Amino acid sequence: MTKLLSVRLVAILVGLGFALIALYSFVVGAYAAITEEAAGHVPYEKPEDIAYSFDGPFGKWDIQQLQRGFKVYDEVCAACHSLKYVAFRDLEQIGYDEGQVKAFAASKQVPGIDPNTGEATMRPGLPTDYFPSPYPNNVAAAAANNNAIPPDLSLMTKARGDGTNYVASLLAGYAEPSAELLEEHPEAAPGPGLYHNPYFPNLNLAMAPPLTTAGQVTYDDGTEATVQQMSEDVAAFLTWTAEPTLVARKQTGWPVLIFLLFATVLAYMSKKQIWAAAKRKGD
Template identity: 70%
Template sequence: MIRLVGILVGLGFTFVVLLTFGVGAYTAATEPAAETAEHAFHLTPKEDVHFSFEGPVGRWDVAQLQRGYKVYKEVCSACHSLKQVAFRNLADLGYSEAQVKAEAAAWRVPGIDPNTGEATTRPGLPTDAFPSPYPNSVAAAAANNNAIPPDLSLMTKARHEGSHYVYSLLTGYQEPSAELAERFPDSLPGPGLHHNPYFANLNLAMAPPLTSEGQVTFDDGTVATVDQMAQDVAAFLTWTAEPKLVKRKQTGWPVLGFLLFATLLAWFAKKSVWANAKRRED
């Protein structure tokens, strides 16, 4: 009797689950989803900017990468880490060994006092990674309206159309539109937030980091407009995320050529083998 009751209870539970699933599926299929501010006003990354590394034969613009590094160093590094990149990797951007050592030494990285064993900071070495500007996540959140600034090492790989996303975000700060205020007043930025339609939920804690022309002085004399700085740092962050991007493309062409040659060779071999077989049949 107990076993029968258990079976009936199990069947009843299964029926309820299936019924709930069926009702939910029918509702989702027949009733349109409520429109949200994110769906209505979120913008896809701008596509009107061309980067030198795009396309099948793209190349790094080393001068642009160096400018982007300077933007990161003088603007972005105040809040964002780059913990997947070591100072020695800057040699790939055309810096000499002496310049890499000088750049590393200009940064302070976590260390240990050899006399007391206490945590301290020391000048960076080429083997060190770019340090975080905050000692821990609690300090990072406290300094940024409870929003922990993300590490930027792989940011362009973590976002759709990563290079264009970074560029669009940096140049996309604006006042909320009147239509947004009228239709979705709850989606207006609150205290400490800033409106940016290229961000997923339209508002983010990061204030506009690039605010005026000349905020950074480029060594090659390029005029540092907001648009130029945004392009350069987007290119630099693409390099940090995919340093082998261009080399992979360069390797791909010989591989495709070999595969094409191997395919033709196999086709001619097949023709030769079957030609001999047909002659024997005849």
């Protein structure tokens, strides 16, 4: 009995500890938010809530949208941003055949070694190669972008809250700051080499608007390439690069949940039967 009471006391203390930690975190977060707002923090917009085919527990990839998004990345974003965790052969997962992948890889130059001299060189890509960086190093990247190094986009939608919507909203959201905003927050005015975007945390970023006009990319399926459409398509593509197994994971989850439910019911019935026999024996 004493041992049981000790275990219960420890469990209560552990639970109380977790509750105090959660309460402390809440108080600290609330205080930080209040003081930040009181200090005149410039408010930024929450990402637009956009419906995608892969949303929800039964979501699926829209292969045509992924291919459109890949085209936007290749023709617009690849000039500054890399996809270092994506191999050319991964494109077969979004509907491209082996020949198309080989041709696309061969059209790109990737770092290699000259077999005769052993010196570093550039060579046509192979399907097993990964998307190359547009810059030889970070110094060159910063020099070409107002001292801001363009981030790799492979995992971007996983690295940002509400990542897919954030990317789409950011790309389509460039605009001049309103007079009301500047009057209340003069610090929101973009400085030299910066561009205003209400979805970026400090409202100004070094990346110039990459998608500026309708028809900037010509889609193979005939979809009208508006700025909003291109933004949503490339955001969907970057969601796939960040988590290519997203849909497969959802599809696997349902059988697992059904099995766990069945196993729980079976375990409960077994427990009832075993303890019923023990109870009869005790009586």
